[in-house]
Amino acid sequence: MTSRWTWRFLALPGVVWLSLFFIVAFYAVIAVAFGNQDSFSQPVPFWNPLDWNVGYVLDVLRDIWHGGQYLTVFLRTFAFVAIAMAVSLAIGYPVAYFAARHAHGKWGGIVLLALVLPFWINYLMRMLAWINLLSPDGWATRLLHSIGIERLFISLGLLSSRGGWLDGQESTVIFALVYGYVPFLILPLYASLDRIDQRHIEAARDLGASPFSGFLRVTLPLSRPGILAGAVLTALPMFGDYYTPDLVCAAPKCNMIGNQIDQLTRQGSEKVTGAVLTIALAVVLLVLMIYYLRATRRAGKEAAEA
Amino acid sequence: MAGVLGWLRNPWGKPRWLGVVTLLYIAWSILPVGIAVLFAFNNGRSRTTWQGFSTRWFTGAVGSVFHDPALQSAFKHTLFLGVLCVAVATPLGVALALGLQRWRGPGSGVVNTMMLLPLVTPEIVMGVALLLLFLKIFPGLGLGTTAQAIGQVTFTLSYVVVIVRGRLVSIGREYEEAAADLGAPPHDQLLRVLLPLLAPAIIASAAVVFALSIDDFVVTQYLSSDASTTTVPMLLYASARGAPTPALNAIATVMLVVTLLTLSFAFFVYRKFAGGSDAAVAAALEV
Numbered sequence: 271m272t273s274r275w276t277w278r279f280l281a282l283p284g285v286v287w288l289s290l291f292f293i294v295a296f297y298a299v300i301a302v303a304f305g306n307q308d309s310f311s312q313p314v315p316f317w318n319p320l321d322w323n324v325g326y327v328l329d330v331l332r333d334i335w336h337g338g339q340y341l342t343v344f345l346r347t348f349a350f351v352a353i354a355m356a357v358s359l360a361i362g363y364p365v366a367y368f369a370a371r372h373a374h375g376k377w378g379g380i381v382l383l384a385l386v387l388p389f390w391i392n393y394l395m396r397m398l399a400w401i402n403l404l405s406p407d408g409w410a411t412r413l414l415h416s417i418g419i420e421r422l423f424i425s426l427g428l429l430s431s432r433g434g435w436l437d438g439q440e441s442t443v444i445f446a447l448v449y450g451y452v453p454f455l456i457l458p459l460y461a462s463l464d465r466i467d468q469r470h471i472e473a474a475r476d477l478g479a480s481p482f483s484g485f486l487r488v489t490l491p492l493s494r495p496g497i498l499a500g501a502v503l504t505a506l507p508m509f510g511d512y513y514t515p516d517l518v519c520a521a522p523k524c525n526m527i528g529n530q531i532d533q534l535t536r537q538g539s540e541k542v543t544g545a546v547l548t549i550a551l552a553v554v555l556l557v558l559m560i561y562y563l564r565a566t567r568r569a570g571k572e573a574a575e576a
Numbered sequence: 577m578a579g580v581l582g583w584l585r586n587p588w589g590k591p592r593w594l595g596v597v598t599l600l601y602i603a604w605s606i607l608p609v610g611i612a613v614l615f616a617f618n619n620g621r622s623r624t625t626w627q628g629f630s631t632r633w634f635t636g637a638v639g640s641v642f643h644d645p646a647l648q649s650a651f652k653h654t655l656f657l658g659v660l661c662v663a664v665a666t667p668l669g670v671a672l673a674l675g676l677q678r679w680r681g682p683g684s685g686v687v688n689t690m691m692l693l694p695l696v697t698p699e700i701v702m703g704v705a706l707l708l709l710f711l712k713i714f715p716g717l718g719l720g721t722t723a724q725a726i727g728q729v730t731f732t733l734s735y736v737v738v739i740v741r742g743r744l745v746s747i748g749r750e751y752e753e754a755a756a757d758l759g760a761p762p763h764d765q766l767l768r769v770l771l772p773l774l775a776p777a778i779i780a781s782a783a784v785v786f787a788l789s790i791d792d793f794v795v796t797q798y799l800s801s802d803a804s805t806t807t808v809p810m811l812l813y814a815s816a817r818g819a820p821t822p823a824l825n826a827i828a829t830v831m832l833v834v835t836l837l838t839l840s841f842a843f844f845v846y847r848k849f850a851g852g853s854d855a856a857v858a859a860a861l862e863v
Contacts, residue, residue, distance in 0.1 A: 276762060276766075277674065277675045277677075277678040277679040278675060278679050279675075280671040280672070280674050280675035281671065281672050281674075281675025281676055281679055281687065282675070283668055283671060283672070284668050284669065284671060284672030284675070284691070284733060284737070285672070285687055285690075287668060287729070287730070287733065288690050288691065288694075288730070288733065289690075291706065291709065291726055291727070291729075291730040292690065292693065292694060292702075292705075292730055293690065294709065294713065295702075295705035295706050295708070295709040295730075296701075296705045298705060298708040298709045298712055298713055299701075299704060299705050299708055301712075302708050302712065313708070313711075313712070315708075315712050361597075361601060364594050364597045364598070365597060365598045365601045367594060368594035368595055368597065368598040369598060372594060372595065373598070381598065381602070384602040384605075384606065385602070387605075387606060388605050388606070390787070390835055390836055390839050391609055391832060391835070392791045392809060392812070392828065392831060392832065392835065393791075393793070394793055394809050394812040394813055394816065394828075395609065395612065395812060395828040395831070395832060396608070396609055397812075397816065398612055398812055398816045398824065398825070398828055399608035399609045399611060399612035400608055401816050401817060402611070402612055402615060402623045402624055402825070403608055403611065403624075405623075405624055407624045407625065408624045409611065409624070410608075436817070449604075449605070452605075453605070506696060506697075506698050507698060507699070509698055510698025510699055510700040510701060510794075511700075512700060513793065513794075513813055516813075517813070517816055517817065520817065528698075528700050531700055531704060532700065535704050535707060535708075535798075536703070536704075536707065536797070536798050541708070544704065545704065545708065548700070548701055548704045548705075551698070551700075551701065552697075552701050555698060555701075558696075559693075559696045559697070562696050563689065563692055563693075563696065566692070
């Protein structure tokens with residue numbers, strides 16, 4: 271029998287790596303957020319929690335409390351993510367349902383491949399594709415013009431000028447978010463719909479349920495874990511996104527919390543406030559992350575027992 | 577014909593409208609990228625108006641993928657980081673997967689959670705954390721290639737662990753125990769029994785790490801220093817709105833082909849040696 275220490279020894283390098291570059295790195299964000307900055311607005315981290323300076327954290331909280339720019343950006347982020355999620359579910363559920371329940375044999379394989387394919391295409395290339403299509407003389411712009419959608423969007427106030435899809439339009443950001451992340455929603459949905467035992471639905475039909483009420487009262491509740499997993503998997507990257515608004519809108523009125531953090535940290539104007547906002551974002555998302563980790567662990571246990 | 581008539585009579589019947597929605601979705605999700613690839617072959621400077629077929633943006637003398645210095649440098653740096661990341665993340669992740677799978681007792685739960693965290697942490701949070709780490713704790717290392725490689729290893733490691741551990745679970749302990757019964761010492765159980773059985777998962781995870789690395793944008797951008805550490809995804813981000821020529825589409829197309837080949841390779845290796853349905857394999861390699 272291999273000694274129990276062998277396994278710990280094997281795990282050691284990975285544990286050290288993750289401690290250093292994940293845990294310590296995250297502690298650096300906290301130390302910077304509760305630190306100070308020098309006269310060149312460069313951060314001076316305070317490593318000892320006893321020295322922590324809550325000034326910058328309070329500044330951000332005060333701004334949020336008084337309805338300042340950070341509150342606006344946070345609320346806008348929530349709104350974008352909520353709308354994009356609702357649209358994604360409306361598109362993703364029927365697709366996942368069809369792929370799981372009605373696409374069989376060779377076609378099933380092809381449909382599944384088509385659903386996985388977007389994962390294998392670089393996100394930025396998928397955005398680049400739409401930037402080309404939605405530029406003023408792009409193919410999609412022309413198509414939207416000729417079938418009247420452009421006029422409809424202008425009259426609804428969702429587009430400010432003809433051919434101006436990439437000109438600071440919130441609606442384009444939401445469209446791009448849906449396009450970017452809907453594959454992340456479809457796959458977990460597919461997996462959970464695929465697992466539903468067909469006999470449950472047959473039983474409902476035998477007992478007199480119409481196809482619609484069978485769906486509403488059997489399939490939909492049974493696919494709830496897939497909906498939640500997909501929603502979390504989609505929400506996490508959406509909340510941290512800054513490149514999508516940058517690429518398809520490029521105006522401050524589309525800024526999400528990720529844009530704010532990116533401008534403050536990487537582009538470097540004020541790293542301390544950026545660190546505070548990063549922690550604020552992480553705290554908001556912690557609920558989602560914990561839910562997902564617990565769900566995967568439960569699924570893992572069930573698989574191990576089965 | 578009967579099908580068409582039947583559909584006309586009752587378009588809301590069983591799964592027909594679902595089939596149409598699915599078909600439209602697939603077209604919507606893939607066609608735009610197909611058009612972007614098409615324009616990589618445009619015989620002109622426009623990325624929106626078709627001017628005939630040509631490979632000038634791949635092989636032409638001026639401003640093409642093969643001859644433009646900026647594109648060349650980004651391409652080479654991307655592949656270099658990919659190889660570096662595979663070389664570090666794969667052994668590290670395989671060892672961690674083996675360790676975590678068999679290590680029971682205090683500490684293993686914490687390590688397990690720590691291993692899964694990078695998978696659910698939004699990339700911008702990791703980007704900021706690693707940026708501040710390299711600025712404030714390892715200023716000697718600084719930003720640039722080393723930092724980028726370390727950052728990529730940190731978030732790809734978990735994928736290796738998840739893929740390899742999935743295979744470990746399906747292998748079970750019987751082979752090891754048989755080897756032990758036949759008198760194999762511990763290191764032989766590991767090297768001559770377990771590792772060969774894990775080979776497809778290890779190869780597949782290496783390919784997945786490579787694909788994740790060359791496609792990564794956020795962490796790589798946060799840890800970049802100067803123009804020499806620009807990768808292709810960073811280039812796409814920087815010039816998508818202002819790109820002067822279809823050369824950008826061309827290099828994106830080259831990267832797409834590299835990623836697709838890498839992941840198809842992973843898919844087939846895993847399926848051939850490890851078995852399982854297409855869906856299960858796709859789920860295992862979901863990236």
